Amino acid sequence: MARPASTVWDASLYLRFADARMRPALDLMGRLDPANGARPGHAIYDLGCGAGNISRILAERFADSRVIGIDSSDEMLAKARSQTPDARVTFAKGDLSEFKPEVAPSILYSNAAYQWLPGHVDMFPALMKLLPPGGQLAIQMPRNHDAPSHALMRKAAEAGPWRDKLAGVGGIARVHEPARYYDVLKPLSAELEVWETIYQQVLTGENPVAQYTSSTGLRPFLEVLDPAERAAFYDTYAGMTAEAYPMRADGITLFPFRRLFIVARRA
Numbered sequence: 001m002a003r004p005a006s007t008v009w010d011a012s013l014y015l016r017f018a019d020a021r022m023r024p025a026l027d028l029m030g031r032l033d034p035a036n037g038a039r040p041g042h043a044i045y046d047l048g049c050g051a052g053n054i055s056r057i058l059a060e061r062f063a064d065s066r067v068i069g070i071d072s073s074d075e076m077l078a079k080a081r082s083q084t085p086d087a088r089v090t091f092a093k094g095d096l097s098e099f100k101p102e103v104a105p106s107i108l109y110s111n112a113a114y115q116w117l118p119g120h121v122d123m124f125p126a127l128m129k130l131l132p133p134g135g136q137l138a139i140q141m142p143r144n145h146d147a148p149s150h151a152l153m154r155k156a157a158e159a160g161p162w163r164d165k166l167a168g169v170g171g172i173a174r175v176h177e178p179a180r181y182y183d184v185l186k187p188l189s190a191e192l193e194v195w196e197t198i199y200q201q202v203l204t205g206e207n208p209v210a211q212y213t214s215s216t217g218l219r220p221f222l223e224v225l226d227p228a229e230r231a232a233f234y235d236t237y238a239g240m241t242a243e244a245y246p247m248r249a250d251g252i253t254l255f256p257f258r259r260l261f262i263v264a265r266r267a
């Protein structure tokens with residue numbers, strides 16, 4: 001069984017499920033206005049850009065725009081830089097909780113990153129204020145907390161000698177009800193769309209749900225354990241998820257996953 005070997009952001013493990021993770025990124029991108037990609041002197045920001053996969057697609061879609069990816073992980077940024085030959089796409093290290101753009105943004109785009117930041121909802125109005133009239137804030141976050149994949153993290157945390165070490169682990173910051181984001185952004189928006197989609201993700205391989213979450217939501221649990229405990233905890237969690245998400249006769253495991261989308265146009 002493939003277990004996570006370390007707890008720093010593992011770009012290769014994250015990218016193993018690139019297809020399933022790409023679809024929502026593209027669905028979000030589909031709501032961006034091409035006019036915002038053609039504003040002279042402005043840039044499109046990819047906030048929490050990870051390995052830069054989406055930054056590169058943004059640059060392909062918006063051929064007249066600079067794209068700047070921001071991330072706090074050296075490992076992700078190294079991968080992003082090594083895979084991005086296009087000079088229009090650059091990457092910078094930064095913490096999203098104190099984001100200050102060096103170039104005026106026309107679009108602030110973020111796929112699957114803000115769920116890591118406690119209090120993110122209160123950061124969104126400030127992001128809107130960085131945009132020119134007509135500019136867009138586009139954010140996608142997983143909202144799968146109530147699914148077995150996430151409930152079983154807590155159950156596995158309580159099911160072994162690691163219980164005390166994992167007692168205070170919070171995991172991903174809770175993503176709120178859609179209406180909360182609507183209410184916060186509405187006063188600053190000329191147009192505002194908030195919606196959810198549950199993707200029926202098609203995964204392959206052994207215990208794919210545990211492998212999927214081990215590069216994201218399970219990381220805070222894995223981080224506080226030593227290697228031997230980490231392996232035992234992971235196996236416990238993987239056994240639970242294999243039961244909750246059985247492999248089908250064709251070798252496929254379906255992993256339903258709820259995601260929240262926000263697209264706001266600055267008034």
Ligand SMILES: C[S@@+](CC[C@H](N)C(=O)[O-])C[C@H]1O[C@@H](n2cnc3c(N)ncnc32)[C@H](O)[C@@H]1O
Nearest residue numbers: 048049050071072073076095096111112113116
């Ligand atoms: C799940 S990955 C998404 C990567 C990319 N957006 C994609 O869709 O492929 C989340 C990314 O957010 C970054 N991240 C988490 N917290 C951050 C913070 N406070 N500031 C900057 N980046 C952060 C992580 O380093 C990671 O690369």
